[in-house]
Amino acid sequence: MIIKEIRMRRMEMRMKHPFTTSFGTMQDKPFLLIEAIDEEGNSGWGESVAFSYPWYAEETVETNVHVIRDILVPLLIGREISHPDEVNEIFAPIRRNNMAKAAVEGAVWDLYSKRNKLTLAEALGGDKEKIDVGISIGIQDSKEKMVETVRGFIEQGYKRMKLKIKPGADIEILRAVREAFPDVPLMADANSAYTLEDIELLKMLDDFDLMMVEQPLAHDDIIDHAKLQEELETPVCLDESIHSLEDARKAVELGSCKIINVKIGRVGGLTEAKKIHDYCVGKGIDLWCGGMLEAGIGRGHNVALTTLPGFTLPGDTAGSDRYWEEDIITPAVEAVDGEITVPSGYGIGYEPDLEKVNKYTVGEEVFRAEGTEAAR
Numbered sequence: 001m002i003i004k005e006i007r008m009r010r011m012e013m014r015m016k017h018p019f020t021t022s023f024g025t026m027q028d029k030p031f032l033l034i035e036a037i038d039e040e041g042n043s044g045w046g047e048s049v050a051f052s053y054p055w056y057a058e059e060t061v062e063t064n065v066h067v068i069r070d071i072l073v074p075l076l077i078g079r080e081i082s083h084p085d086e087v088n089e090i091f092a093p094i095r096r097n098n099m100a101k102a103a104v105e106g107a108v109w110d111l112y113s114k115r116n117k118l119t120l121a122e123a124l125g126g127d128k129e130k131i132d133v134g135i136s137i138g139i140q141d142s143k144e145k146m147v148e149t150v151r152g153f154i155e156q157g158y159k160r161m162k163l164k165i166k167p168g169a170d171i172e173i174l175r176a177v178r179e180a181f182p183d184v185p186l187m188a189d190a191n192s193a194y195t196l197e198d199i200e201l202l203k204m205l206d207d208f209d210l211m212m213v214e215q216p217l218a219h220d221d222i223i224d225h226a227k228l229q230e231e232l233e234t235p236v237c238l239d240e241s242i243h244s245l246e247d248a249r250k251a252v253e254l255g256s257c258k259i260i261n262v263k264i265g266r267v268g269g270l271t272e273a274k275k276i277h278d279y280c281v282g283k284g285i286d287l288w289c290g291g292m293l294e295a296g297i298g299r300g301h302n303v304a305l306t307t308l309p310g311f312t313l314p315g316d317t318a319g320s321d322r323y324w325e326e327d328i329i330t331p332a333v334e335a336v337d338g339e340i341t342v343p344s345g346y347g348i349g350y351e352p353d354l355e356k357v358n359k360y361t362v363g364e365e366v367f368r369a370e371g372t373e374a375a376r
């Protein structure tokens with residue numbers, strides 16, 4: 001296939017509820033949608049998961065606009081591609097900027113799957129018809145509020161509860177939730193809010209029978225996480241620290257984690273995510289698919305990735321209604337009793353609803369291969 005045209009839309013949506021982590025509170029969600037169009041007029045869609053502010057990772061919506069427009073699009077446009085894995089190779093000389101790469105590569109994966117009459121899950125090698133999902137719950141104003149919020153999501157059937165924690169909002173909250181729900185699968189995500197100086201506090205996590213603690217220490221650390229894992233019964237899961245197969249290999253070799261949260265954007269796309277998957281399956285490292293508060297396109301990519309067999313634990317891909325009054329895809333992603341049925345349509349299997357996509361579009365740039373007619 002030849003990528004004849006790439007469209008980059010700036011989107012602005014607002015989540016139903018604010019979401020608070022150790023690094024701050026988010027509700028407005030500016031993001032980018034990428035549409036890649038081939039010589040037959042087929043199109044594939046990708047979503048950038050970069051936020052407007054670099055608190056989770058160094059990329060932002062604006063750095064993604066620059067990198068996609070000025071660097072990635074020129075490398076891809078007008079090129080003959082036989083498989084999306086080639087995009088990973090074409091982008092390899094560009095350092096980092098993984099969310100920008102993933103947005104473009106994701107559009108090519110969707111396009112490739114549609115052209116070849118495959119679901120994206122099939123194209124990736126996934127085999128599940130349903131995926132198990134949990135919920136990520138932001139920091140609440142009080143432990144009572146957290147207990148009630150958890151109760152609501154248990155009633156909805158989500159298969160595990162992930163509580164955001166930070167210094168001052170950690171042990172007492174986990175204790176209250178564990179006492180209220182002695183058997184619920186529970187975990188905590190610190191988004192890098194602690195250091196090894198907090199070791200005594202972190203050891204107290206072992207009292208709550210947590211599935212794991214996610215990214216307790218610095219975003220760019222795998223050494224101290226290895227020291228911490230030595231001291232903890234609770235498995236450490238890495239999120240922010242893992243940007244590539246090489247990062248995963250080093251963390252596993254050092255003993256920095258027992259579990260990895262794979263986010264397509266953070267690792268630079270589905271091809272790299274698959275490489276991490278294959279390596280971790282060989283090493284017995286459990287995986288799950290993380291979330292970045294995505295709208296429907298990115299959510300659809302997450303559903304497809306989770307169908308790979310190594311995604312053994314419930315992920316953060318909740319239903320669209322957890323985030324949005326209306327999503328930009330049809331049908332919306334629906335979680336029933338903590339399960340999402342993988343759609344059977346080609347590509348991501350959720351169609352962009354162009355009326356809604358247009359409603360939330362605040363800008364668009366169109367790039368066309370030189371000397372060619374626009375595909376449409």
Ligand code: OSB
Nearest residue numbers: 056136191290291292293294316
């Ligand atoms: O650390 O996994 C994280 C949201 C924004 C930034 C980082 C994280 C999260 C979540 C929410 O945990 C996941 C989701 O519901 O999409």
Ligand code: MG
Nearest residue numbers: 189214215239
């Ligand atoms: Mg996390």
